[in-house]
Amino acid sequence: MKKRPSRYVAFFAALAAPVLIGVAVELSWPVFDAIASIFLLAVMLCAWLGGFFPGFISLFISLLIARYFFTEPYNSFSISGLSPDDSTRLLTLGVTGIFVSVASEFMHRARQRNEESIETSRKSEERFRTTLESLIEGCQIIDRDWRYLYVNAAAAKQGGQTVERLLGRTIIEAFPGIEQTGLFDAFRKTMEDRTPQQIENEFTRADGVSAWFQVVIQPVPEGIFILSADITERKRYDEALNESEKRYRLLFEYNPLCMWVYDVETLSFVDVNEAACAAYGFSRDEFLKMSIKDIRPEDDVPALLMDVASTDAAIDGPNIWKHRKKDGTLIDAEIISHEIVINDRRSRLVLATDVTERKRAEKNVALLAAIVESSDAAIISKDLNGTILSWNPGAQELYGYTASEAVGQSVTMLIPQDRLNEELQILEHIRHDELVNYFETKRRRKDGTLIDVSLTVSPIKDNRGQIIGASKIARDITEQKRAEEKIRRLNEELEQRVFDRTAQLQAANKELEAFSYSVSHDLRAPLRHINGFSLALLEDYEEKLDDTGKSYLNEIRGASYDMGQLIDDILELSRVTRSEMKRERVDLSKLASEVASRIKQIDVSRDVPFMIEDGLNAYCDKDLIRIVLVNLFENSWKFTSKTKSPEVTFGKEPTSEAWYFVRDNGAGFDMAYADKLFGAFQRLHNPASFEGTGIGLSTVQRIIHRHGGVVRAEGEVDRGATFYFSLPDTKERVDGQ
Amino acid sequence: MDNKVILLVEDNPRDEALTLRALRKGNILNEIIVARDGVEALDYIFGRGKYLGREVNDRPQLVLLDLKLPKMDGFEVLGEIRGDDRTRHQPVVVFTSSDEEADLVRSYDLGANSYVRKPVDFDQFLEATKQLGLYWLLTNMVAPATVNNADG
Numbered sequence: 001m002k003k004r005p006s007r008y009v010a011f012f013a014a015l016a017a018p019v020l021i022g023v024a025v026e027l028s029w030p031v032f033d034a035i036a037s038i039f040l041l042a043v044m045l046c047a048w049l050g051g052f053f054p055g056f057i058s059l060f061i062s063l064l065i066a067r068y069f070f071t072e073p074y075n076s077f078s079i080s081g082l083s084p085d086d087s088t089r090l091l092t093l094g095v096t097g098i099f100v101s102v103a104s105e106f107m108h109r110a111r112q113r114n115e116e117s118i119e120t121s122r123k124s125e126e127r128f129r130t131t132l133e134s135l136i137e138g139c140q141i142i143d144r145d146w147r148y149l150y151v152n153a154a155a156a157k158q159g160g161q162t163v164e165r166l167l168g169r170t171i172i173e174a175f176p177g178i179e180q181t182g183l184f185d186a187f188r189k190t191m192e193d194r195t196p197q198q199i200e201n202e203f204t205r206a207d208g209v210s211a212w213f214q215v216v217i218q219p220v221p222e223g224i225f226i227l228s229a230d231i232t233e234r235k236r237y238d239e240a241l242n243e244s245e246k247r248y249r250l251l252f253e254y255n256p257l258c259m260w261v262y263d264v265e266t267l268s269f270v271d272v273n274e275a276a277c278a279a280y281g282f283s284r285d286e287f288l289k290m291s292i293k294d295i296r297p298e299d300d301v302p303a304l305l306m307d308v309a310s311t312d313a314a315i316d317g318p319n320i321w322k323h324r325k326k327d328g329t330l331i332d333a334e335i336i337s338h339e340i341v342i343n344d345r346r347s348r349l350v351l352a353t354d355v356t357e358r359k360r361a362e363k364n365v366a367l368l369a370a371i372v373e374s375s376d377a378a379i380i381s382k383d384l385n386g387t388i389l390s391w392n393p394g395a396q397e398l399y400g401y402t403a404s405e406a407v408g409q410s411v412t413m414l415i416p417q418d419r420l421n422e423e424l425q426i427l428e429h430i431r432h433d434e435l436v437n438y439f440e441t442k443r444r445r446k447d448g449t450l451i452d453v454s455l456t457v458s459p460i461k462d463n464r465g466q467i468i469g470a471s472k473i474a475r476d477i478t479e480q481k482r483a484e485e486k487i488r489r490l491n492e493e494l495e496q497r498v499f500d501r502t503a504q505l506q507a508a509n510k511e512l513e514a515f516s517y518s519v520s521h522d523l524r525a526p527l528r529h530i531n532g533f534s535l536a537l538l539e540d541y542e543e544k545l546d547d548t549g550k551s552y553l554n555e556i557r558g559a560s561y562d563m564g565q566l567i568d569d570i571l572e573l574s575r576v577t578r579s580e581m582k583r584e585r586v587d588l589s590k591l592a593s594e595v596a597s598r599i600k601q602i603d604v605s606r607d608v609p610f611m612i613e614d615g616l617n618a619y620c621d622k623d624l625i626r627i628v629l630v631n632l633f634e635n636s637w638k639f640t641s642k643t644k645s646p647e648v649t650f651g652k653e654p655t656s657e658a659w660y661f662v663r664d665n666g667a668g669f670d671m672a673y674a675d676k677l678f679g680a681f682q683r684l685h686n687p688a689s690f691e692g693t694g695i696g697l698s699t700v701q702r703i704i705h706r707h708g709g710v711v712r713a714e715g716e717v718d719r720g721a722t723f724y725f726s727l728p729d730t731k732e733r734v735d736g737q
Numbered sequence: 738m739d740n741k742v743i744l745l746v747e748d749n750p751r752d753e754a755l756t757l758r759a760l761r762k763g764n765i766l767n768e769i770i771v772a773r774d775g776v777e778a779l780d781y782i783f784g785r786g787k788y789l790g791r792e793v794n795d796r797p798q799l800v801l802l803d804l805k806l807p808k809m810d811g812f813e814v815l816g817e818i819r820g821d822d823r824t825r826h827q828p829v830v831v832f833t834s835s836d837e838e839a840d841l842v843r844s845y846d847l848g849a850n851s852y853v854r855k856p857v858d859f860d861q862f863l864e865a866t867k868q869l870g871l872y873w874l875l876t877n878m879v880a881p882a883t884v885n886n887a888d889g
Contacts, residue, residue, distance in 0.1 A: 517837065521805050521833075521834050522805075524834050525749060525751075525752065525834055525855075528752070528755075528834060528855060529751040529752070529755065532751070532755040533751070533755070536755070536758060
């Protein structure tokens with residue numbers, strides 16, 4: 001901007017110009033006729049240069065010079081002698097000069113004002129520019145072709161560029177790849193939608209430096225204006241703050257101790273940690289809908305309210321309260337609370353520890369102590385060196401020493417001299433964590449008498465399981481010893497008696513066996529001989545005997561055969577008694593069928609149907625039960641020999657669990673003799689009508705008795721007989737228990 | 738070893754008579770030596786006492802041994818016979834009136850070759866001798882002595 005010449009130049013020109021004009025007019029007067037016009041030039045010059053006052057001064061001087069030098073009368077300022085022409089000329093000069101001055105003044109002022117306004121706006125722009133330049137925020141104006149119109153140093157620095165390198169280039173040229181970024185998307189949005197935006201964005205420069213920016217994007221006519229502030233520091237600070245907050249959050253959230261915060265006024269839970277949720281069984285959401293009254297037994301609520309109202313200490317506790325879990329179980333909780341302010345509300349941070357076990361343990365300890373104290377037995381504890389640590393009244397009673405006399409002494413004072421090594425052995429067991437149980441020995445009382453005691457010594461361990469001593473329970477067993485001795489003697493006598501009796505029984509058994517053996521050999525031998533020699537006689541002397549003689553010999557043989565049969569039956573009876581029982585599950589139906597088909601072989605000409613029920617099972621000795629069935633079936637076979645259409649049935653009583661029966665429609669018997677049926681050698685029929693030894697049913701009875709069962713018979717003469725036997729299912733009964 | 742002797746160990750004379758009769762009736766013509774008790778049986782077998790000097794290796798074709806005997810019972814006799822290397826293979830048929838299973842089992846345990854129930858039924862006896870492979874030797878005196886030197 002061109003500077004205007006100073007006022008002083010204008011005023012100097014105002015003085016000088018008329019003079020110069022005057023000199024010029026004087027020198028060339030003849031030529032220069034229009035004086036006024038020439039002076040007016042000077043006035044105009046001065047007015048143009050300086051405005052009204054220089055113009056006016058120049059005019060005044062011009063008028064003086066023109067009057068004095070160029071109008072008649074010359075060399076005088078008098079105006080009275082002026083010719084009318086000159087007057088008109090001077091007046092015209094004056095009026096024109098004033099007009100020119102005034103006009104110039106206006107022109108001046110207008111020009112000045114204009115210049116001032118230009119200056120002002122220049123200054124303002126300068127100021128803005130300086131401001132923008134000096135801003136720490138980055139400013140940039142980007143035109144619609146993404147070309148930088150303006151960018152300040154801060155913005156360039158933020159981009160890792162210089163202003164010079166950015167101006168005139170497009171943003172895409174300056175920052176290759178920026179069009180892929182979210183930042184650019186935001187730019188584009190504002191560029192297109194013409195809506196201002198404010199975003200926070202992390203921008204990674206080409207050189208790999210990454211920084212967080214808060215960016216304000218404003219639409220401007222040229223394109224967009226971007227104001228960006230580097231908030232990396234703030235971000236880091238925020239993150240650090242977040243991290244720290246998170247850490248403290250975690251300290252609360254994952255603290256192994258139960259913690260919660262409640263509002264002092266409403267008593268509702270404000271926050272609760274996981275440990276508390278886990279311990280109490282409520283979910284966090286459930287907790288936050290509850291108040292601290294809800295985890296108390298109802299009876300404790302008034303006390304709780306009073307406590308909350310009265311507590312204003314910053315830290316309160318530890319106090320023990322009863323808390324109720326979700327499942328209703330009550331626990332003892334030790335509470336420490338700390339006043340805190342959350343969201344301007346008075347709250348308390350509560351630390352709760354479940355001390356139920358501890359309380360129980362304490363109670364147990366107290367109980368145990370009471371038991372020890374009140375026990376009749378002497379209960380002593382000692383360390384691994386054998387020094388007595390505790391001594392109960394029972395110990396005083398037993399040994400005669402008081403607690404104050406005994407505690408701190410060595411237990412060896414209770415041990416007779418000849419048993420001192422016992423203590424070492426006991427301590428050795430204890431060191432190896434072994435219990436010494438009912439160790440019977442002798443101990444010495446304070447008065448020197450020896451007593452029999454039974455000791456139970458067990459290791460005492462500390463919290464870490466280290467054995468630190470032993471507890472010893474001693475009982476006076478002097479009396480017991482005496483009683484035991486008596487019992488032992490009685491037992492010995494008893495055993496001797498049992499032994500003697502057993503020996504007698506064994507002898508009797510042996511005799512019985514020898515008898516059976518003798519029967520089977522010796523008793524049979526004469527029969528054998530009778531039979532043998534009768535046969536020899538029949539064979540060797542046949543021609544010398546007549547028919548009567550032969551028939552007598554046959555009778556002799558028949559008699560000896562019958563007696564052999566009798567002996568066999570007796571032997572079987574005795575064997576049945578002596579043999580060992582081998583119980584097993586037996587298919588009775590199958591066994592009965594086998595027996596029946598064998599019996600039918602006795603006389604194939606007879607047709608006796610045996611009806612055998614299916615699916616009969618019993619837990620019994622198969623061989624013995626076979627003998628039972630053989631005897632009963634033979635019996636029925638025999639007694640139906642004179643029946644027209646004989647029939648034998650074997651089955652199980654439907655009403656009873658274990659009653660089996662063999663029924664026939666044979667000769668039957670008179671119920672009056674029913675009780676004699678099962679006696680050995682008892683026969684209800686004479687041998688002529690039905691042969692038999694009368695031992696079979698006795699054998700049956702013995703076998704059933706050995707099975708724990710019973711036999712009975714029902715019958716009627718000529719209307720058949722039914723033999724019942726029971727087989728208690730011992731196996732099932734045992735299994736069922 | 739031309740001894741075709743059958744040693745019958747039997748204390749009961751009636752049983753002895755019936756046994757001898759059965760054997761004769763069955764055409765067993767061997768010489769039959771009767772021992773009345775266990776000791777006498779062993780005396781014969783080992784050439785002791787009454788039979789001092791008898792050659793032990795001259796063994797009977799067959800010993801018919803009753804179990805129930807005076808002085809020493811049949812089990813003991815059987816044990817002695819089986820316990821001696823010279824008589825270990827002596828054919829012995831236990832010959833008893835007992836039908837106790839225990840006796841039968843014990844007899845076989847001790848090494849009896851067979852078991853025959855009294856009274857001696859010749860058919861049963863024959864069966865036993867057949868089992869022993871002695872039938873030929875006992876029934877045919879003039880048969881070729883194929884087995885004679887078997888134990889040499």
